[in-house]
Amino acid sequence: MHVIHQRLPKTVLLPVIASALLLSGCSGGTTTGAADSGQSIADVAEEDLQGTTIEFSHFFGECSDEVGDSTDITAVVGECPTITTLTNKFNAENEHGITVNRLGGAAWDNYYDQLNTAIAGSTPPDVAAMHGASLVDYAQRSLLVPLDEAVAATDTDLEDALPVEQDAIRYEDKVYAVPFDVHAALAHVNVDLFRQAGLVDDTGAPVLPTSTEEFITAAKTMKDKTGKNLIAIPRVGDNLGWHLVHSLIMQQGSSVLSEDLTEANLDTPEARKAVDFVSSLFTSGYADGDQTYDAAGQSFLNGEAAMLYNGTWVVDSYNAEASFEYQATNFPTLFKEPAVWSNQHLWAIPAQKDADPVKYRAALEFVNFLYENDATWALGTGHISSRTSIVESPEYEAAPQRQNYAETGLTNAGLLPHISNWPAVEKICVQAVESIWFQDAPVEDALREADANINSALAGG
Amino acid sequence: MDAALFLAPFLAVYAIFLLAPVGQALYMSGFNWDLLSPIRQFVGADNYLRMLWGTGIVWNISHAWLPRLLVLAVTALIIRSLLRQGPSKTAAVVTGAAGVIIAVLLGFHPGPGGAWNDSGFWNSLQNTLVFTLVSTPILIALGLAMALLLNNARRGRSAYRAVFFLPYVLPISAVTLIWSYLLNPDRGLIAGALGWFGVDGIAFLSEPALAMPAIIATSVWWSVGFNMVLFAAGLQDIEPAYYEAASLDGAGYWQRFRHITVPGLSHVTVLVTITQLIASFQIFGQVYIMTRGGPGTATEVLIQHVYEAGFKNYQLGYAAALSVFLFVVMAAVAAVQFRLISKDA
Numbered sequence: 001m002h003v004i005h006q007r008l009p010k011t012v013l014l015p016v017i018a019s020a021l022l023l024s025g026c027s028g029g030t031t032t033g034a035a036d037s038g039q040s041i042a043d044v045a046e047e048d049l050q051g052t053t054i055e056f057s058h059f060f061g062e063c064s065d066e067v068g069d070s071t072d073i074t075a076v077v078g079e080c081p082t083i084t085t086l087t088n089k090f091n092a093e094n095e096h097g098i099t100v101n102r103l104g105g106a107a108w109d110n111y112y113d114q115l116n117t118a119i120a121g122s123t124p125p126d127v128a129a130m131h132g133a134s135l136v137d138y139a140q141r142s143l144l145v146p147l148d149e150a151v152a153a154t155d156t157d158l159e160d161a162l163p164v165e166q167d168a169i170r171y172e173d174k175v176y177a178v179p180f181d182v183h184a185a186l187a188h189v190n191v192d193l194f195r196q197a198g199l200v201d202d203t204g205a206p207v208l209p210t211s212t213e214e215f216i217t218a219a220k221t222m223k224d225k226t227g228k229n230l231i232a233i234p235r236v237g238d239n240l241g242w243h244l245v246h247s248l249i250m251q252q253g254s255s256v257l258s259e260d261l262t263e264a265n266l267d268t269p270e271a272r273k274a275v276d277f278v279s280s281l282f283t284s285g286y287a288d289g290d291q292t293y294d295a296a297g298q299s300f301l302n303g304e305a306a307m308l309y310n311g312t313w314v315v316d317s318y319n320a321e322a323s324f325e326y327q328a329t330n331f332p333t334l335f336k337e338p339a340v341w342s343n344q345h346l347w348a349i350p351a352q353k354d355a356d357p358v359k360y361r362a363a364l365e366f367v368n369f370l371y372e373n374d375a376t377w378a379l380g381t382g383h384i385s386s387r388t389s390i391v392e393s394p395e396y397e398a399a400p401q402r403q404n405y406a407e408t409g410l411t412n413a414g415l416l417p418h419i420s421n422w423p424a425v426e427k428i429c430v431q432a433v434e435s436i437w438f439q440d441a442p443v444e445d446a447l448r449e450a451d452a453n454i455n456s457a458l459a460g461g
Numbered sequence: 462m463d464a465a466l467f468l469a470p471f472l473a474v475y476a477i478f479l480l481a482p483v484g485q486a487l488y489m490s491g492f493n494w495d496l497l498s499p500i501r502q503f504v505g506a507d508n509y510l511r512m513l514w515g516t517g518i519v520w521n522i523s524h525a526w527l528p529r530l531l532v533l534a535v536t537a538l539i540i541r542s543l544l545r546q547g548p549s550k551t552a553a554v555v556t557g558a559a560g561v562i563i564a565v566l567l568g569f570h571p572g573p574g575g576a577w578n579d580s581g582f583w584n585s586l587q588n589t590l591v592f593t594l595v596s597t598p599i600l601i602a603l604g605l606a607m608a609l610l611l612n613n614a615r616r617g618r619s620a621y622r623a624v625f626f627l628p629y630v631l632p633i634s635a636v637t638l639i640w641s642y643l644l645n646p647d648r649g650l651i652a653g654a655l656g657w658f659g660v661d662g663i664a665f666l667s668e669p670a671l672a673m674p675a676i677i678a679t680s681v682w683w684s685v686g687f688n689m690v691l692f693a694a695g696l697q698d699i700e701p702a703y704y705e706a707a708s709l710d711g712a713g714y715w716q717r718f719r720h721i722t723v724p725g726l727s728h729v730t731v732l733v734t735i736t737q738l739i740a741s742f743q744i745f746g747q748v749y750i751m752t753r754g755g756p757g758t759a760t761e762v763l764i765q766h767v768y769e770a771g772f773k774n775y776q777l778g779y780a781a782a783l784s785v786f787l788f789v790v791m792a793a794v795a796a797v798q799f800r801l802i803s804k805d806a
Binding site for chain 2: 119142236290421423424427431434437439452456
């Protein structure tokens, strides 16, 4: 027993200091700067590319067992099989002799931790997937290779990218990424229930509300005629509840941040209106406020809700699974401007310490291949293609549901504030609406507090 | 000299891997220190100001009076206990001053129209304190109770010990997965059991009032076995003759427990209490996997706040300031406990 006593101080200090260690372990930082290497990337000779191997990291999951060496892109379904098959196809068929190695799989929720660690350790991948909302964090720190001149060498037609992508891939007028898709919020509709409630036009197509008043009236009609909820919103343990509020703020022409993107702007009449409207759906019993992502999806598929607020990524599985007439469509505009939450998947080329133009060029060739094959991705996943020519192509329009929400990609999709630190700002917003919904915080207090927190986050530290 | 040589290898490792990082965290907390770029901008106390201050902060005597009274009451108890122990009054004076200062500081709060710079910090601090103050006594009491039961068991003692200790061996990710399944309102075991009685599944992790208790239950299940093993080992060390003698003198079970078991275990109790408090302050895995700090901010804890400041928001300087604060709180709590318990023991 005496021994135990004497050893105590160490026992006490160890865990304390271990936590400090954890923090300091990452203080190395890197000094890699993006070389101004546009011209040299364009100048790389074809023979230099032969035998180049590049590393590729993305957050679409791991399915190499399932896909194997398949290069058949005609019938792939789902994010992981599609990107894996595309990679196989590039490896098998590219004329430059480039080999793409997939780095260890990461899910989208911890992908950036891995990427950050790799960057801090000066070993970033050659091609990295990135969300539009995260691009500025990296571009601003000169961690990505500017591509304006380089894309000329690969004939990457960025003019063809959707308007929202044009903004998403740029930071301070320079291009830092090649787009892959727009994924946005949609209305997933149970057409049978809309018919039962009489919420259809002469042709039997569902009529979605065009104002908050109409929304409430429709919800009441739906309840009276069918006993079902008009809408399911996954607001428990998921950001989608906030995304709906955010969409409605954008529809009123307002924004989470001030126009110059330097200050918080959440404590506004528009935001209060958006929150109050969404909250009223739950309190009036037109939506179930206890639903997680899974529960909301299940209740929609079980015919308990006539509409579901969810993204492009579920279109194909619902299209296959729904036992009723299913329609994916643009989320209704309830205020003056069409706008809806969206984000983009992009491909960026991280700056390397040795800034080898051959590797950069090889990376760009692969990224260009993915951009060329964007239709495969959009048709395989439900996401909206990043290219106008594809969204307007007959092949795309003929694919299930795609034309019903093409408008979302062409005009409705709103760009998230293109700032550094957006994920931190969004987290504060999510916490604000959750504190209103689940912890009975008064709306004004929660929004004012969120503004203060957002300003602190923007100020950095 | 010989002693210094003997200690040198340990001290070297200790300094490099333990003291230096603490020093570095202190140093970093004075900077705007970016995770991904070479930005190292000296900002003085700005990070601390951001953490501890806000706009429109006011002070009044009645704000948060209950916690402040509690602080004063605990301070008084500690002083009483310190004065009983011996002639040294310095510790008592320091404790008293610290207690009064904390009680005064707790009177600061955002006035009408004001807000903390980082309300998430205060919220996560509060959640961490609640978790620590609730889970620690449960973990100690339950660990002791299980050890006593085990000690009295005639057969299968080692089997029981292994069974109760098993969860502690599991990684936290496995433990939280098990409990997330158990608690799932749609498909969980608990929801299934409630279903037999016609009761709907309870959304433990999405109900603010139930999320923290669920996390505490998970933590207790996970780590109580470790405390039990420590207590069980302590019980083995108590001379059986004491119990025999006490029984002959007519002592009942409670009297034997009170006068033999409790003093006999005092060293183990010190160990368990301090390690447990420190472990509880550092809660992270359970929360991060089960609720991500939600619903709302109901279960966000300090380490999560540190992690997100450093790795999600790239603000290592601010994260360092937050962890320095946590370090100071834990060091203070541990110091008080040492003074109090180890002298008795």
